[in-house]
Amino acid sequence: MTATSRDSFKSRLGFVLAAAGAAIGLGNIWGFPTQAANNGGGAFLLVYLIVTIILALPALYAEIYIGNQFQRNPVESLKQACGEKFAKTGKNAGLIGLVGALMMLSFYTIVAGWMLAHSLSALALLFNATELSEWLASSSTLRNVIFTPIFILLTAGIIHQGVHGGIERWSTRLMPILLIMLIGLIIFILQQEGALEGVKLYLVPDFSQVTNPKLIISAMGQAFFSLAIGVGSMMVYGSYIKKDQQIGKLVVSIAVLDTLIAFVAGLLIIPALFVAQHAGQQVFADGKLIGEGQLIFQILPELFSSMGTIGIVVSFAFFALLSIAALTSTISSTEVPVAYFVEAKNVSRQKATWLMSSAVFIASMVLIAYFEVLFGLVIQVLTTILQPLMSLFYFIVVGWLWKKGNKLTDIATLKQDNSLKLLGFYLRYICPVLLVIVFINIAF
Template identity: 55%
Template sequence: MRDSFHSRIGFILAAAGSAVGLGNIWGFPTQVANHGGGAFLLVYLCVIFILAIPALYSEMLIGHSAQANPVRSLTQLSEGRARPIGRLMGYLNVLGSCLMLSFYHVVAGWMLVHALGFLARGFGIEVAAEFLLNSSLTRDLIFTAVFLLATAYVVFQGVEKGIERWSKRLMPTLVVLLVALIAYMLTLPGADEGLKKYLVPDFSLMTDTSILVAAMGQAFFSLSIGLGGMMIYGSYLKPGANLGRLSLSVAALDTFIAFLAGLLIIPALYAGIHLGVNVGEGSKLIGEGQLIFAVLPELFNSMGIAGPFVAFAFFMLLSIAALTSTIAQAEVPVSYCIEERKLKRPVATALSLSVIAMFSLLLILFFEPLFGWVVTAVTQFQLPLSGLFYLLVVGWLWHRSNHLKAIAAGSVGLTLLRWHIRYLCPVLMSIVFYHVAFG
């Protein structure tokens, strides 16, 4: 009997956890800060409904209809001459998941090590703090392995007893930490300027096409569409699940957490400016990796005795966000091994995480030539290309037993949704693909 989610709330928390990753905490606020603040936020919310939710629905619909891993699902539903392409895209989803998890575990290890390093500093254990907060091969190997073992531990227990149960624990913890950090950050001098920048839109910027394209890209990546994670989660839903309502719920929770991340990061940046921290590169605010590992630690160090403990909470927040994503994406190769190679879950988990560990080891040992290349290949090419293919499968390649086609026949709203997925969304996704891959 195939494993499945036990409850609706369990699925929503797990799927939102898959979507809520490091990109939400550092990627979304960076895009907001560098693309018009409140104007970007408004455009982003519109794009979520126009592009991201239909794409999320399409990915979940493929998995739910086929009740299988991405290889079998895309092969089965890409009918006729497109079947070999569907099979190829399924295998690329499995490979892409392993590659994504290889660099994601390295970065997640950095988050965990920074959390523990600042905690050690807070308690005056400087020897440990120096080791943890200064990059070294030994440190990176140890903490990448720790995070790999954490992912394996959850996935090993299965969908209901592992992924669903831990998602119910991790997601509320993440939200509580996020809200507590926001409350503290908003008390700092200068934070109110960042809050104004974030929440008060400049409507004259909303016609800027660069904001629209950036919002489309961020909305798509924010919901973790394109590597089969949402597809495999959709396949674990019981027959008759209301995919439309679930898609809306997952997107709403993911967007809410991204919004909270903006409430934390952007006021923190302006608080840093007030304290004399360098947060800019030319006309733009520093973002992503430099923001997390350079700017914010400098801000935390300027906070006095509270700084190390605020930093610990912040990096634990990022560690939790990373774990909710890794346990979801790891299920893609694990489900493939179980269903296509007929392995038991413990063996499938060990084999999948061993392959990911091997890739991670190569990235750590050959960081300069490999790391950036792998990140670019997965995030800028495979994610948008796979998302486009999902839309083409649902809109064009899947004919027999097409659930969306069948239910659209009796509903004007669903007919419009089908036409939206068939025509408008592929055009928008093509624009996103061109922008992130070649822009």
């Protein structure tokens, strides 16, 4: 399959919405506010913004740039970018990224299933199906075994339709719905008693925590996870737009939209938790969320149900919002191995889609079977080790290995573009050093 015959995005807006959809997921709307609430509120927000600008944004640029230049799947793109001498290294790195995408999908589809089950629980309650509603809202292995495959099938149904017919078409539909629902929910929550206390915690930083290494590492992991960097999603999306587009502007658009959604999601989740606390529910203990990520499944549904019919409708909308956010992310992660098998192994898109969906199903079932041991471990390894390591490799590829030198600097010299030359210098020297410093902090 040649680059010209590949399926692709047909518009810049379609690409931005699809790439933003890949980035905007549970990491933004569920994970980010939880991390912020547990790590000093405004202090975490401030560090998150700094880390996003100095590390995550350049890493996003490097990943999309590599894919765009070679117009191939991540494995092939990295192989070619590394040149003959390091081709095998590039290929292996691409395969590691592919494994990372499968790791992400293995736990992401489980959590997405929780969101879907809770949205249906609220719907069942509206129709007075109380027993069904309670079962859907209660955590159980059976519920995981049922709803995880449902979400995998939803994702596969979109992926097998192709880049333009599936990914782009559904992203341009789902993203506006997500934004409208998010804004509507925030307006509702901020009118409730106790919400302003949550806004204060979220927006006013405690500067004494800003230099806390654990907070910095959490913020970095969250930034890389939120922007879906390091698993090849952005690289494969970058390969689906025409070569030499204004990548810088596109990357900034994606990062701004992603960060904006994360920020706005904090204005929904954290005030909602304080509304629940004001209503008499225990939310914090020793300055930390009780149950951390699981809290929204315990506290918020109870809060919404106490508001009567309007609260149940809000509960449905809230978890439907999270389900949509999850779907836009699972689409991008699934596309990584699918693109590889279509281009490298000459497998049809339909066959590759169902093959990869089957692999995700098996991996997620293993996680469900050994949930207590594996679930948190997989998330930690992916977000704090694999994704930052892959980003470090992207910096090395763009700054050092590509044509035995800094490809961006070469282009900048030809075009006499000082800003591009500065970016090339930053990716080559500053970003790798900053990431190495972060890894040293993790180790010690």
